[in-house]
Amino acid sequence: MERTMRTRLRAGDPAAFSELFGEHAQTIYRYAARAALYRATALIPGVRLVARSADAMNRQGIAVAFDADGERTEWIFDAGSWPSSAHATT
Structure with a gap:
């Protein structure tokens, strides 16, 4: 057995x-x-947490943001499971 x-x-x-x-x-x-x-x-200096953010497809999450040269880059994470759901530059 x-x-x-x-x-x-x-x-x-x-x-x-x-x-x-x-x-x-x-x-x-x-x-x-x-x-x-x-x-x-x-x-990294200038990096901050954004409690509520959404990507171009309106997927909601928590973001880590960095502003430089007039542009903001955000890494957006699903608040429940934390995988990266989007990367946005505005």
Whole structure:
């Protein structure tokens, strides 16, 4: 009888930990890289948070904005799931 992943993990099976890590590492790295990007962006002088913003398709979200040379660039994120939904320059 094949043991479930949960049973294998609870039993301390090293191969189960390796499989689990292999399956989920890419997701973990992607979120860690995204978090690092947000932290680095926040350190740029002139960058600010826009609580309510919308792109050209009227998708609502939270934006990180930067004004330079008379133009505003916004990275707009879905407030619920945080993936970048748009990039707008006005």
